[in-house]
Amino acid sequence: MMFMPSPFFNLSNRISRGVRKLATMSLTSHSSTFLLPNLPADDGPALTYALVILNQSLPKFTPLLWKHAKVHICADGGANRVFDELPGMFPHEEASEIRKRYKPYAIKGDMDSIRTDVLDYYRGLGTKIIDESQDQDTTDLNKCVTYIRDSLNSEHPNLCILVTGALGGRFDHEMGNINVICCFPSMRIILLSDDSLIQLLPSKHHHKIHIQSLVEGPHCGLIPIGTVAGRTSTTGLQWNLDNTEMRFGGLVSTSNIVKENIVTVQSDSDLLWTISIKKD
Numbered sequence: 001m002m003f004m005p006s007p008f009f010n011l012s013n014r015i016s017r018g019v020r021k022l023a024t025m026s027l028t029s030h031s032s033t034f035l036l037p038n039l040p041a042d043d044g045p046a047l048t049y050a051l052v053i054l055n056q057s058l059p060k061f062t063p064l065l066w067k068h069a070k071v072h073i074c075a076d077g078g079a080n081r082v083f084d085e086l087p088g089m090f091p092h093e094e095a096s097e098i099r100k101r102y103k104p105y106a107i108k109g110d111m112d113s114i115r116t117d118v119l120d121y122y123r124g125l126g127t128k129i130i131d132e133s134q135d136q137d138t139t140d141l142n143k144c145v146t147y148i149r150d151s152l153n154s155e156h157p158n159l160c161i162l163v164t165g166a167l168g169g170r171f172d173h174e175m176g177n178i179n180v181i182c183c184f185p186s187m188r189i190i191l192l193s194d195d196s197l198i199q200l201l202p203s204k205h206h207h208k209i210h211i212q213s214l215v216e217g218p219h220c221g222l223i224p225i226g227t228v229a230g231r232t233s234t235t236g237l238q239w240n241l242d243n244t245e246m247r248f249g250g251l252v253s254t255s256n257i258v259k260e261n262i263v264t265v266q267s268d269s270d271l272l273w274t275i276s277i278k279k280d
């Protein structure tokens, strides 16, 4: 006799799958401790930071990010910024000393923006040069993240990629940079400027964001990207969401305010989390 599923089979199956999903939903913690002068020892499971420098003015906290990062990669013309701008952040030291101290591990991109003198200089210091000029379909940031994922992830598990110069500037580049964090949802990538940071909160986790109020906030936002976010719930914000629908072209949470030391977010869709960075 042929098996006939009961009319309730799908429903009960869906419910039990839903329950299982809730029961197994993992909690991911986030904390911008990389903006503090020293990484706290009790920072939970240690993250290893990789720093990617894009071709925009370096944020003032670049030396701090460099110190916290285990590996430093320049996206094409980002190398010009390290060469030109880092010595100016240490006016009392010799430019050549600073350039040797802040030597990128690799420079990767389509190499249409790095100057020849800069390329020759870092090649001479032993920096890996990865020329992908044949690929005109992915951005230099995408190329760098791919390199980190494929070549560095096994050596450095629990990697978090900090990206400077990702926001502000040309709008197509900004959107391209945001697209990169959506292209690699399982990697932790944080886009930074002097004014704000952005990261993806994948829907398959619940999120606990430890606010570093010395260096970030209070302005923040939660933005659905690419699709409707049917249900999002938050705690710790002035305008919390309670199973609220958000969509581009409708409600998105901007100019929200952090009210507690911990913000929690759960949603059925991937969201962008953004928070302001304090000027000192």
Ligand SMILES: Nc1ncnc2c1ncn2[C@@H]1O[C@H](COP(=O)(O)OP(=O)(O)OP(=O)(O)O)[C@@H](O)[C@H]1O
Pocket (backbone or CB within 6 Å): 054, 055, 056, 075, 076, 077, 078, 109, 110, 112, 113, 114, 138, 139, 140, 141, 165, 166, 167, 168, 169, 170, 171, 173, 174, 176, 177
């Ligand atoms: N004005 C900008 N605003 C935001 N991001 C930028 C800007 N300029 C450069 N970037 C970032 O720096 C990366 C390297 O930039 P660069 O100027 O070397 O190359 P590009 O040819 O402009 O970029 P791509 O080759 O990726 O199109 C870019 O991929 C982008 O992520």
Ligand SMILES: Cc1ncc(C[n+]2csc(CCO)c2C)c(N)n1
Pocket (backbone or CB within 6 Å): 109, 110, 135, 136, 137, 138, 139, 140
């Ligand atoms: C539909 C489409 N739009 C734009 C580009 C061009 N493009 C995209 S990323 C990039 C940077 C390469 O480093 C360039 C030139 C393309 N290929 N396909």
